[in-house]
Amino acid sequence: MAEVNKTNAMRLLDKTKTPYEIHAYDPEDGQIHGTAVAEKIGKPPEKVFKTLVAHQGAAVFVFVIPVAAELDLKLAAKAAGVKKVEMLPLKDLLNRTGYIRGGCSPVGMKKLYPTFLDSSAEDLDRILVSAGKIGLQMELAPLALAEQVKGKFVPLVRLEGIEGE
Secondary structure, three states: OOOOOOOHHHHHHHHOOOOOEEEEOOOOOOOOOHHHHHHHHOOOHHHEEEEEEEEEOOEEEEEEEEOOOOEOHHHHHHHHOOOOOEEOOHHHHHHHHOOOOOOOOOOOOOOOOOEEEEHHHHHOOOEEEEOOOOOEEEEEOHHHHHHHHOOEEEOOEOHHHOOOO
């Protein structure tokens, strides 16, 4: 693989000596949605996770779920300890997180927001999340990711949409 410019997420993992592996893919075809990314890097979709950012008023929350799943907003609000959450408007994503859609990593945001990982990640040895740039995914142990972002494992997705449940 060609030399990869380090992203904020990668620099933070390096700083804490958290082991990870980078997987690069070509985003030029415009296919940056999770299942396409999983296919491009040759990984099963249940091991590839997307980072979603939601809010309630000024409070921001980060949710990390399997790419083929849909965030259950009621479960997300319950996890965050609030009545209701809604997705952060796309126009606010870069300003709040430092990342753009398709390249949003749970690691290295502008602030350390309350972060929740879907409980399905807890049973996996390794998962993949964005490395902070479209075209880069990082593979690491879910417990190491949770430790890095001070995240909690909680149910976050509707089970009827997940195969194997």
